[in-house]
Amino acid sequence: MPQSWISDELFDRVPVAICVIDRDFQVVDANAKFTELYGEWAGHRCYEVYKDRTERCLSCGAAKTFQDGQTREREEEGVDRLGRPTQYLVDIVPVVREDGSIPFIIEMSTDITELKNLQRQKIEAERLAAVGQTVAGLAHGIKNLIMGLEGGMYVVNSGLRNNNEKRVLQGWQMLEEDIGRISSFVKEFLEFAKGRRPRVEMIQPNEVAQKVVERYRERAARSGVDLRLEPGELGEAPMDEEGLHTCLTNLVLNAIDACVMSAKDARHVVLSTREQDDVLTFEVSDDGCGMDYDIKQKVFTNFFSTKASGKGTGLGLLTTRKIVQEHGGKVSFESTEGRGSVFRLEFPRENLPEPEKDDAAA
Amino acid sequence: MRRDMKKVLVVDDEQSILIYLTTVLEDGGYAACSAIDGEEGLRVARKEIPDLVCLDVMMPKRSGVSLYESIKRDPELRGIPVLFISAYNRIRDLRNPLAFRKMIPDTAIPEPELCMEKPIKVPDFLAAVARLTGEASPAEKD
Numbered sequence: 001m002p003q004s005w006i007s008d009e010l011f012d013r014v015p016v017a018i019c020v021i022d023r024d025f026q027v028v029d030a031n032a033k034f035t036e037l038y039g040e041w042a043g044h045r046c047y048e049v050y051k052d053r054t055e056r057c058l059s060c061g062a063a064k065t066f067q068d069g070q071t072r073e074r075e076e077e078g079v080d081r082l083g084r085p086t087q088y089l090v091d092i093v094p095v096v097r098e099d100g101s102i103p104f105i106i107e108m109s110t111d112i113t114e115l116k117n118l119q120r121q122k123i124e125a126e127r128l129a130a131v132g133q134t135v136a137g138l139a140h141g142i143k144n145l146i147m148g149l150e151g152g153m154y155v156v157n158s159g160l161r162n163n164n165e166k167r168v169l170q171g172w173q174m175l176e177e178d179i180g181r182i183s184s185f186v187k188e189f190l191e192f193a194k195g196r197r198p199r200v201e202m203i204q205p206n207e208v209a210q211k212v213v214e215r216y217r218e219r220a221a222r223s224g225v226d227l228r229l230e231p232g233e234l235g236e237a238p239m240d241e242e243g244l245h246t247c248l249t250n251l252v253l254n255a256i257d258a259c260v261m262s263a264k265d266a267r268h269v270v271l272s273t274r275e276q277d278d279v280l281t282f283e284v285s286d287d288g289c290g291m292d293y294d295i296k297q298k299v300f301t302n303f304f305s306t307k308a309s310g311k312g313t314g315l316g317l318l319t320t321r322k323i324v325q326e327h328g329g330k331v332s333f334e335s336t337e338g339r340g341s342v343f344r345l346e347f348p349r350e351n352l353p354e355p356e357k358d359d360a361a362a
Numbered sequence: 363m364r365r366d367m368k369k370v371l372v373v374d375d376e377q378s379i380l381i382y383l384t385t386v387l388e389d390g391g392y393a394a395c396s397a398i399d400g401e402e403g404l405r406v407a408r409k410e411i412p413d414l415v416c417l418d419v420m421m422p423k424r425s426g427v428s429l430y431e432s433i434k435r436d437p438e439l440r441g442i443p444v445l446f447i448s449a450y451n452r453i454r455d456l457r458n459p460l461a462f463r464k465m466i467p468d469t470a471i472p473e474p475e476l477c478m479e480k481p482i483k484v485p486d487f488l489a490a491v492a493r494l495t496g497e498a499s500p501a502e503k504d
Contacts, residue, residue, distance in 0.1 A: 143449040144376075147481035151382025154484065158385050167385065174378040337428075 017088075017109045020095075021046050021062055028104070037111060039081025046107070050078040065092045065105050075112070087116045141185060148178040198240035198326050200353045205280060206231045208241055209273050212248040216256070225259045225267045227252065232274030237347070238355040243323040250316040251284040251343045258288030258341060278349040280329075287340040320345075327352055368495040369393045371412040373403035373429065374447075375421040379480075383416060383447075383487075390488045392495075400424025404432055407439055413495045419448035419456075427456075427465050434471045443494040447487075449480035 017034035027041040038049045047053040080086045090109040094102045152175035159167030213229040220227035259267035269286045328351025335341035372383045384394035397403040419426040433439045456477045
């Protein structure tokens with residue numbers, strides 16, 4: 001009885017849309033769920049049913065499976081029987097004869113439209129939260145600047161009141177410095193807000209890491225810090241070279257600063273790279289001052305900087321995170337006060353953007 | 363310096379804020395000393411034994427919260443009141459027992475005496491300093 005149920009009923013009972021396609025891309029059979037989702041299929045080709053197209057898709061997964069006999073899974077966009085756009089996850093499985101020929105393939109698809117909508121909503125909510133954080137961070141930066149300006153005015157007035165010329169000059173100097181800070185602050189803020197469109201090309205990420213280390217090795221040495229690269233096996237990857245350069249530069253400079261702030265004699269910064277399970281990882285570790293609880297809480301806050309005034313605007317890590325997210329990756333860190341920090345960029349290959357050149361060729 | 367003058371230590375990583383606050387304090391009739399980061403702050407506090415410490419929260423080397431913890435653990439210093447002054451958006455968290463305990467879980471460390479947000483208002487600041495050092499407020503003296 002179970003055997004007959006499987007052969008007679010399962011095909012129409014599974015909550016997955018299944019269809020069988022021949023080498024001419026004709027749909028020759030389909031289950032109830034498929035009909036419910038995509039409507040009439042008899043006598044139609046797959047692209048007509050799934051996508052309302054009049055000709056084959058440019059990048060056709062079924063054609064590839066007919067050619068190489070491989071099972072593949074991909075996300076596709078289509079049109080349901082009422083003409084509404086849908087998104088589905090489809091598994092393409094070949095039916096292989098004893099002689100190795102493939103007369104049919106079977107496609108099993110799951111509707112993920114709702115899931116994709118939720119994903120989009122989540123990204124939008126995160127974007128709005130980031131805008132809120134940016135505004136809060138801006139307010140924080142402005143409060144500091146106002147305190148500086150009020151301080152300058154107070155010291156000038158106090159000097160005038162007490163006939164203390166030295167104090168008047170001191171106050172003026174404070175005002176001048178603070179106005180200089182406002183200019184660079186605004187400039188940096190605009191640069192961050194404007195951003196730049198990533199230019200994605202196939203690059204060798206280790207070469208970028210090498211460039212960054214070569215560029216800052218001498219500067220690190222002048223501060224008594226030994227900066228070196230430990231490159232692992234890393235294949236080519238579609239990335240924005242300038243963006244990656246910016247990220248690694250920010251992390252390396254932060255690590256050098258962390259070493260400078262520490263009182264130790266021998267200080268090291270190591271940039272290492274590796275690839276494991278299709279995830280590209282870049283790590284910048286230092287044995288500098290490390291971070292305590294409240295600094296760790298504010299690491300990714302804009303305009304939060306522990307560096308002396310004028311030396312840090314507090315946008316470096318935020319910019320880094322923005323660029324990494326544009327590549328579908330993430331930034332994480334570990335830090336122990338007094339022992340040092342490790343900042344890690346992880347890029348799963350499957351999330352990396354499409355290189356621009358391929359788009360043009362398609 | 364008059365013998366009865368109260369002494370206030372200001373710790374902030376910004377030179378301009380040190381000049382500002384020490385000038386306000388001197389004009390208000392206090393003796394002021396300063397330190398540019400948390401580590402120097404602890405050294406100066408041990409040397410000068412001030413009547414009040416004004417602390418910024420975010421500083422290199424050692425944060426204000428970490429310096430606060432050291433002051434409150436030091437038998438010589440723990441009686442000195444601390445006034446936090448920061449532009450840190452959540453400065454009030456330091457006065458919120460739950461949030462404060464996340465930063466310093468040890469209940470042996472008391473919550474800080476007072477927190478003020480940057481930019482300060484000079485009369486409010488002087489009134490707070492007077493109260494924390496047990497001085498009559500400068501307005502009353504005038």
